[in-house]
Amino acid sequence: MKGQIVKIISDLHFVSFENEIYPCKCRGIFRKEHILPVVGDYVLFNKEEKCITEILPRKNYFLRPKVSNIDQAFLITSLRLPDFSLNLLDKFISLMELHHVKPIICITKKDLLTNDEFENIRKILSYYEKIGYQVVYNTDITTILELLKNKTSVFTGQTGAGKSSLLNRLNPGWDLEVGDVSLALGRGKHTTRVVELFEINGGKVMDTPGFSALEFDGYSKEQIRDSFVEFSMYPCIYKDCMHTKEGECVVKEEVLKNNILESRYLNYLDFIGEGKHES
């Protein structure tokens, strides 16, 4: 049978298969092959012997937390407290593109803005929609539930952005801690805990804050460039152009014509280390 690991506690691997969870052990061969199963892995397992026989190839893999096969990430983005940050949004989008995870922009705390304040942000968000990213609000519970179907998803974003509150609203049974409870208890922000995938509406969701430690380390400038998906809509006359210094660079021209959002371009320069504030 083919199942998915949803939780690991020491040598017990909890495999989800047709709405049941099977605690399984692993065959020793994985250790010899230096493959350790992680949460998210699709595996072949024997239901009767409660034994995993094979780990199927991974679509993607993350180290912190250790998890694989993430289909999509809800980028939980608050408009206030913490303030809306385009730099952070672009960073999450690019990092998800680099990991072959579909980014979905999920806006929170719209209620804290006046209509005028929101108008500016609405224009910016429509740019993201134009280049192919879905934008949802944390009030669109039905839409979000629909998006979760048949997918393995993660909710990621700044502390305080509203991840736990939203997860609780999607499934009140979870009762996740809301607010900076860990800080209040003096445990610090990085309390380690077991990663778990929860079933929701025929899909699975990871219950941890997820991927806050992700950086561009290890990715080339070319890869970072290609993670800005709209740049490739404007083929540059220079082959392999980095869109930085070149005179007649088409991407730079489109930035000046406001066809490419200037903040996206500036964040791109920042991420490849050519931004104004970089040495």
Ligand SMILES: Nc1nc2c(ncn2[C@@H]2O[C@H](COP(=O)(O)OP(=O)(O)O)[C@@H](O)[C@H]2O)c(=O)[nH]1
């Ligand atoms: N006004 C407002 N507050 C929100 C919203 N979403 C979450 N919050 C509040 O923001 C704080 C942090 O939320 P939490 O879910 O713990 O954020 P997390 O750190 O991302 O898990 C809590 O006090 C929530 O009640 C929202 O849409 N509007």
Ligand SMILES: [Mg+2]
């Ligand atoms: Mg939380």
Ligand SMILES: [Zn+2]
């Ligand atoms: Zn160029």
